[in-house]
Amino acid sequence: GYGPDRIVIDPSVVRGLGYYTGPVYEAELTFEITDDKGRPRQFGSVAGGGRYDDLVKRFTGQAVPATGVSIGVDRLLAALREKGRIRTAERGPVVVTVMDRERMADYLAMASELRAAGIRAEVYLGNPKNFGNQMKYADRRGAPVAVIEGEDERARGVVQLKDLILGAQIAESATLEEWKERPSQIEVPRGELVAKVREMLASHGLGPSE
Structure with missing residues (x-):
């Protein structure tokens, strides 16, 4: 149900050539932020993964088809702070x-x-x-x-x-x-x-x- 405004096929995206065996996925947030040098840029990736049929076999010897995605929790929290979606503590530890x-x-x-x-x-x-x-x-x-x-x-x-x-x-x-x-x-x-x-x-x- 997602259109091209949400999902884009990009053959330049590369992840883990050592074990991915099929499509790979990268979830990016496209809103603009300013980097440490004051330059505008997109926020970037907050999650990624893909198909890795041979990964389980490396450890168990059993061929298991598998697909997985991992969320970058720190990156996602940073994005939420940038958007004002979570309250930042007044003081650190x-x-x-x-x-x-x-x-x-x-x-x-x-x-x-x-x-x-x-x-x-x-x-x-x-x-x-x-x-x-x-x-x-x-x-x-x-x-x-x-x-x-x-x-x-x-x-x-x-x-x-x-x-x-x-x-x-x-x-x-x-x-x-x-x-x-x-x-x-x-x-x-x-x-x-x-x-x-x-x-x-x-x-x-x-x-x-x-």
Whole structure:
């Protein structure tokens, strides 16, 4: 029941030559967006698939005719945000930074404690060597707080909490005196991590789930 305004046969579309054995499908959204360089372009693909009769046989030895389509969930969500069809959270998660990759279990435990208290949190999973990149990541995620625990902090049983909302406000308009009176980074005992993060969020009118 779909006409040529919805379905187009395009012989230039190529997907997975290693295992597709028949027609392939690509679902594209054609509305226009602006890319990082300010150029107009179509949004592009959000799903794809096709016929792959030999794929199941590779793993089971049994010939099974098969066709499948996979949806790119992240791409689809990005498209929905572009069209204003879903509400974007005002603030991102608390970001637990990584000072030592060997201690990932400790950082994951912090995130788990925050989540258990209803606070959105995630651990930075990129290359931890450049701390500045971790802060840039937190900024891109809209994080309200960053948790920092290096070797020195661990030895003393403390963590550093960086209030990213307050830090941005201070950087934008505060005088030197105000900056000294309102530090955007504080040191707290490790056992008070959840309580202090909750206090920081509350000071900006953010509840645990916001």
